[in-house]
Every structure is written in C-alpha cells, then in structure tokens.
Amino acid sequence: MTKDVIALTPKMPDLPTLIAGLYAGGPDLGINTLADGAVVQLCAPDGRPLVSVEAPILIQVPGETARLLGHAVKEGPVWWTEARASTAAAEAERLAGSFAGRLATVLGGTVWPPEAATTDVVPLTTDVSAIPIPATGNPAVDILTATTAVVIQDRPLVATTTWLSDALRTATAADRALQIVTPPTTRLTLPTRTALRGLPNRWVVQDPEHGYYDGLSGAVLHWKNGTFTPVRDEDGAASVADAFKTTAETGERQLLLTLRTQHPADADLVLGRALEAAFRHLTGAAPAGWSTAEPVNLPWSTRQLTDLARARAPRPTWLIAVGHPDRPALATMRVLRTTAGVEEGITLALGYGANEAPPLQAVEALAAELDAEHGLVTLLTALRAARRDLSAPAQLEPPPIPVTFTLGHDEARRIAPPRAEHPPLGLTPTRLGPPAEPALHYPLGDGTDPQAWSTFQQLTQHLKRQA
Structure with a gap:
C-alpha cells in the first residue's frame, strides 16, 4: 500500500528547505511538477514518480492535527506538508520519511507517523525500469481501469484531502467509480463517508482473514472486470462479511x-x-x-x-x-x-x-x-x-x-x-x-x-x- 508522511512545522517550508528535503534520494533523482506547481514529485531517472509532495497548507484551526492524525502539536498555526510515497520502488516510503524528516529538522517541527522520520539519504537501488508505469494521471490514484480509479490508503483515518477530492472529481468527470482500499483498522471522516456513500463509489476493506468487503455495507467483494463488485450466489444475493457484523456497544x-x-x-x-x-x-x-x-x-x-x-x-x-x-x-x-x-x-x-x-x-x-x-x-x-x-x-x-x-x-x-x-x-x-x-x-x-x-x-x- 502507498504511504503518506506529513511534516508539521511552525514555519512555512521555503524553497531552500524543500530542495534540501528533495535531496533525500541523492543527486541522481529528478524533479517534476504538476497542477501548476502545486504538486512536486521526486522521480526516478526514467521519470517515474516516487514521492509526490503537495504544497504546504497553513492550519489555523485548533485541534485539526489531533482530529485527523491523533498527533497534537503546540498551540498556534502549523504548516502541513504531505508527501505520498508510491509503490514503484521499495525505497519510496523511506524517501518520503526522509523528505519529511529533513523539513521537520530544519524548521523545528514533527513528523507523522513519528517512526517514519529520518534524515538519511536513501539511494534508489530498485530497478524501476522493470516495473510497468501505472497510467493514472493523478498522483493519488494507484490503479486506473476503464471503469474505476482505485486509491490505496494505509492510515488510521482517511480524510477528504485535496488529493482525494481531486481523485473523486477526476473520476466523476470520466464517468469512473472511485474506490478506496484500506486495512480493516482504518476509519473514514464524515466528509469522506458522505463522498463514498453512493454507488459506484466504494470503501473497500482488505482484511487478511476475510478477504475484501465493503466498509459501509459489509458486502463481500472481489476484483472482477477492473472493479470491486459484490460476490453473488446463484440467486444473485450478496453476502455480508462476518468481520463487518462485529459491533461493540459503547453508549456513544x-x-x-x-x-x-x-x-x-x-x-x-x-x-x-x-x-x-x-x-x-x-x-x-x-x-x-x-x-x-x-x-x-x-x-x-x-x-x-x-x-x-x-x-x-x-x-x-x-x-x-x-x-x-x-x-x-x-x-x-x-x-x-x-x-x-x-x-x-x-x-x-x-x-x-x-x-x-x-x-x-x-x-x-x-x-x-x-x-x-x-x-x-x-x-x-x-x-x-x-x-x-x-x-x-x-x-x-x-x-x-x-x-x-x-x-x-x-x-x-x-x-x-x-x-x-x-x-x-x-x-x-x-x-x-x-x-x-x-x-x-x-x-x-x-x-x-x-x-x-x-x-x-x-x-x-x-x-x-x-x-
């Protein structure tokens, strides 16, 4: 699964700091920009994106880092700089962590998740030229088919970020479904749940013990004809995953x-x-x-x-x-x-x-x-x-x-x-x-x-x- 790493800093990352962060892979990697410069990509020598970095956002609303990340910061505004590592190379996740760690070190901030932070140079050793380049056209989309855009997320809480909003808007314009694949421990924010409520969009849960199921309806799913769709019996009925039925009464x-x-x-x-x-x-x-x-x-x-x-x-x-x-x-x-x-x-x-x-x-x-x-x-x-x-x-x-x-x-x-x-x-x-x-x-x-x-x-x- 792709990994998101976020640098939270009291100062805005300026150009020299961003360049220092982008040198996490050494001088052999290249740079590309998307969305009129709003997204910067750290690329392999063949141009394949390894890490996509969104323009920093100034968070002036108290409690947002704690709400979305479970990661409280000091009082006052904080700059949120998000890096998304692709699956094109095993080193991509460590590159994202090194990029964020360098920003936090220079600007006196923190990194989420904390264990991802490093300032090490991460040389590219994987031969990425042997791996097909996914023709997604969007840094948030991991798999693109004729009918579906699939976003793979491995974070505790999936929020409606600008990444995800752009992916949803692009998929809708192309008459495609947006399907988000997560581990069973992931939760959705209310805006994300609202965005995925109507078919053909789906929240797809990948459970190691139970396979795939819909996180909102519980329907058991499988990958068929380029999309996740319910598994149906001879009568056309869909079954509900046992993991989905497990609930606990908390009084909340x-x-x-x-x-x-x-x-x-x-x-x-x-x-x-x-x-x-x-x-x-x-x-x-x-x-x-x-x-x-x-x-x-x-x-x-x-x-x-x-x-x-x-x-x-x-x-x-x-x-x-x-x-x-x-x-x-x-x-x-x-x-x-x-x-x-x-x-x-x-x-x-x-x-x-x-x-x-x-x-x-x-x-x-x-x-x-x-x-x-x-x-x-x-x-x-x-x-x-x-x-x-x-x-x-x-x-x-x-x-x-x-x-x-x-x-x-x-x-x-x-x-x-x-x-x-x-x-x-x-x-x-x-x-x-x-x-x-x-x-x-x-x-x-x-x-x-x-x-x-x-x-x-x-x-x-x-x-x-x-x-």
Missing part, C-alpha cells in the same frame, strides 16, 4: 441535523449564517474553521465562504466546517444556484459520550431562528449510536432514528397550512413564528424507537400529497 451517540435553506440571489446575501446558528445553539460557539477539503485550515468566516461561492457560481460549492476541540462537531455544506435563488444543503454531526446528553431541547429554538432569519425550508434531526469522534469504522452501525422534523413557513404555506397542521398518526406540530404564517415543528420521538422512521415516512408522504 451522534446528533445529526440535515437542513435546507433558500435565499433570494441578491448582492447582500451572506452564506453560512444558518450553519453558524446551528453551531451556536448546539455547541455554544460558532464553527472554529472551514475549508473545501480536510484538514480544515481557515478560521471561520461567513464573508470569505460567501465570496468563494459567488466566484464559483453558477457551479456548486462544497465545503466543510469543524467545531472546537472540546465538542466534536463537523458539517458539510453544498451551495447551489437555482432558478429560485441560492440553496444551502447542510449536514451537521455532533458527538457525545456515554455520560453526555445531546441537547435535544435546543432544537426547537434553533428551528425557530432558522425559519425567522435564515430561509429554512426543512430540518430533520436524528440520533444514532455511533462514535463520539464522528469517524466511521468498517463495522455495522445502526441507522439514525428521527427525533424532529421542521417545515419552514414558506414550505408550510406551499403545502397548505390546514392540512400540514393535521397530519396522520395524531402528530401535532408546534407552530413557530408569526401565527399567520408559522413554521411547523413535528415531534417524532426521543431517538430510541426505530418506529419513528415509519412515522416520518407517513408524514412526508402526507405532506407530498398536499403539495
């Missing part, structure tokens, strides 16, 4: 909010305020930072993310927001220009330990503010038994259970208030806001009874019929 939970807002497309529009309101109601503070990839590196700023979305329009903009380290909170937001205006699609997850109570009592007040000030269309709140740190293991996790559902006042008016206020099953919504045009807040349960899904489905079917 996640509070999940899925909300949609809509705004007129005018020059004074500021995006991200609905997300900020959700963070303040549920965590007591605004998000700590935002970015278009992980690690999240920019301090929270609604103005800056609005400027980005406006510059990208009419193309959609996807971004990530993260909370402060004392309360696990992570959100994704998609901004879309539509004929009706500008739409925000937000998913927010918050983590709680066995002895922590999710703030369900704060949801109604949040819904009222979202409707009154932030163009709420719908808000669904749910609870699930899952890890407090918001990461996803390659194991069976129970689905979330709905707690409340809210219709914004414009959406309630479109459906017709008399019918929306009298749904089946005896549900009585709370009216939020002005009596003449209220938002409707429906209680569905306390997050422990799976029957709430049936209630929610009947409610939405009733509302759709009225619409």
Whole structure:
C-alpha cells in the first residue's frame, strides 16, 4: 500500500528547505511538477514518480492535527506538508520519511507517523525500469481501469484531502467509480463517508482473514472486470462479511441535523449564517474553521465562504466546517444556484459520550431562528449510536432514528397550512413564528424507537400529497 508522511512545522517550508528535503534520494533523482506547481514529485531517472509532495497548507484551526492524525502539536498555526510515497520502488516510503524528516529538522517541527522520520539519504537501488508505469494521471490514484480509479490508503483515518477530492472529481468527470482500499483498522471522516456513500463509489476493506468487503455495507467483494463488485450466489444475493457484523456497544451517540435553506440571489446575501446558528445553539460557539477539503485550515468566516461561492457560481460549492476541540462537531455544506435563488444543503454531526446528553431541547429554538432569519425550508434531526469522534469504522452501525422534523413557513404555506397542521398518526406540530404564517415543528420521538422512521415516512408522504 502507498504511504503518506506529513511534516508539521511552525514555519512555512521555503524553497531552500524543500530542495534540501528533495535531496533525500541523492543527486541522481529528478524533479517534476504538476497542477501548476502545486504538486512536486521526486522521480526516478526514467521519470517515474516516487514521492509526490503537495504544497504546504497553513492550519489555523485548533485541534485539526489531533482530529485527523491523533498527533497534537503546540498551540498556534502549523504548516502541513504531505508527501505520498508510491509503490514503484521499495525505497519510496523511506524517501518520503526522509523528505519529511529533513523539513521537520530544519524548521523545528514533527513528523507523522513519528517512526517514519529520518534524515538519511536513501539511494534508489530498485530497478524501476522493470516495473510497468501505472497510467493514472493523478498522483493519488494507484490503479486506473476503464471503469474505476482505485486509491490505496494505509492510515488510521482517511480524510477528504485535496488529493482525494481531486481523485473523486477526476473520476466523476470520466464517468469512473472511485474506490478506496484500506486495512480493516482504518476509519473514514464524515466528509469522506458522505463522498463514498453512493454507488459506484466504494470503501473497500482488505482484511487478511476475510478477504475484501465493503466498509459501509459489509458486502463481500472481489476484483472482477477492473472493479470491486459484490460476490453473488446463484440467486444473485450478496453476502455480508462476518468481520463487518462485529459491533461493540459503547453508549456513544451522534446528533445529526440535515437542513435546507433558500435565499433570494441578491448582492447582500451572506452564506453560512444558518450553519453558524446551528453551531451556536448546539455547541455554544460558532464553527472554529472551514475549508473545501480536510484538514480544515481557515478560521471561520461567513464573508470569505460567501465570496468563494459567488466566484464559483453558477457551479456548486462544497465545503466543510469543524467545531472546537472540546465538542466534536463537523458539517458539510453544498451551495447551489437555482432558478429560485441560492440553496444551502447542510449536514451537521455532533458527538457525545456515554455520560453526555445531546441537547435535544435546543432544537426547537434553533428551528425557530432558522425559519425567522435564515430561509429554512426543512430540518430533520436524528440520533444514532455511533462514535463520539464522528469517524466511521468498517463495522455495522445502526441507522439514525428521527427525533424532529421542521417545515419552514414558506414550505408550510406551499403545502397548505390546514392540512400540514393535521397530519396522520395524531402528530401535532408546534407552530413557530408569526401565527399567520408559522413554521411547523413535528415531534417524532426521543431517538430510541426505530418506529419513528415509519412515522416520518407517513408524514412526508402526507405532506407530498398536499403539495
């Protein structure tokens, strides 16, 4: 598997330091650049890339190195320089470690993983000319077929880095699946899990004892016709790997909010305020930072993310927001220009330990503010038994259970208030806001009874019929 090595330094690696790092293989290796200089590659004499180094990122958000790497650094901003070693030569992994170790030594930083750090010169002894060059066209992609781009990752937590974002974007544009192959001990961040949720993309777990299986569904997989696909019996049914079924009850939970807002497309529009309101109601503070990839590196700023979305329009903009380290909170937001205006699609997850109570009592007040000030269309709140740190293991996790559902006042008016206020099953919504045009807040349960899904489905079917 390819290896990622990261140098974390208090100072930005300047050109002399980068050159010193790139001499980890001695003077015989060459240099190449990609993506207008954003990626530098250390290459074998025949031009084959051995180590790809991404441009340094200044991480100004506290807790990001600990969240993604389990590797805390001193207080203050830190420069994140990531090197990815290929499988073209046995020396590539040590070359990446020497590159990162040299940066950390000169600039007074650290290396992740710590055991990879070295400053030794690593001469190339493998005859790489005998190894076929993979025609991937992307330094993050290890195997490329007519239907699939395969990324092999060997790290505890797979985040939606710019590497991975580029690989997903390139695969989608070419009508290919993106499949990430990892060991069974690997977990996914929430943004990565979201990106891989829809087929044909997959999280492929390579288990030494159980073979390959899907890390999100558990389906046993095999490599067939250039892609990982489920193994099916004579009746066409797929089986679930035994390793996927192993679960442990920890008492940890996640509070999940899925909300949609809509705004007129005018020059004074500021995006991200609905997300900020959700963070303040549920965590007591605004998000700590935002970015278009992980690690999240920019301090929270609604103005800056609005400027980005406006510059990208009419193309959609996807971004990530993260909370402060004392309360696990992570959100994704998609901004879309539509004929009706500008739409925000937000998913927010918050983590709680066995002895922590999710703030369900704060949801109604949040819904009222979202409707009154932030163009709420719908808000669904749910609870699930899952890890407090918001990461996803390659194991069976129970689905979330709905707690409340809210219709914004414009959406309630479109459906017709008399019918929306009298749904089946005896549900009585709370009216939020002005009596003449209220938002409707429906209680569905306390997050422990799976029957709430049936209630929610009947409610939405009733509302759709009225619409």
